[in-house]
Amino acid sequence: EPEVTQTPSHQVTQMGQEVILRCVPISNHLYFYWYRQILGQKVEFLVSFYNNEISEKSEIFDDQFSVERPDGSNFTLKIRSTKLEDSAMYFCASRGSRIGSSYEQYFGPGTRLTVT
């Protein structure tokens, strides 16, 4: 069964450093998402991406964040200058096309980001 994969599983970085979190969505999916979950808190939406552009973003997704789909398979989240409060589990998700009437999002296993 196709799965969303994410690398690395755990990333430790120092405050102020740039990090790139990587995701490989399910191959025929067209909608891509990033969510995060700070320890003990709700899963929060960050950004959605469709047709090579951001379709929606939350207040959390400020200028320090960016997303990219550099090729036909990868989907990345970049944090330019990490802060302590960016420490969280980051989940990538993907969804199929409207034609296929696929409403549910499929999530990867997450990348745990620790900013020290």
Next chain:
Amino acid sequence: AQSVAQPEDQVNVAEGNPLTVKCTYSVSGNPYLFWYVQYPNRGLQFLLKYITGDNLVKGSYGFEAEFNKSQTSFHLKKPSALVSDSALYFCAVRGAAGNKLTFGGGTRVLVKP
């Protein structure tokens, strides 16, 4: 704005007994409702959804959920719980015109043998 409430942080149930995890929601327009389960050190795994049609929807692993429009609820149920059902359960909603999922805080289910 859309929101989801899961009023119970934890639900304890004996194996073989029925399991219910509660969820209420708020969203503009028709809701699309989802349940996900998270096992330790794993991602969110899709269980079931309500989009339209029958109010009782069936999903993976014997789970079902009942959509109640008047009560704006979407409770998750399983007639006979297994120890392996012990996990963290999340309810989520999106509007029909929207894109993002809004999650509840999660309910930890503990099924005791």
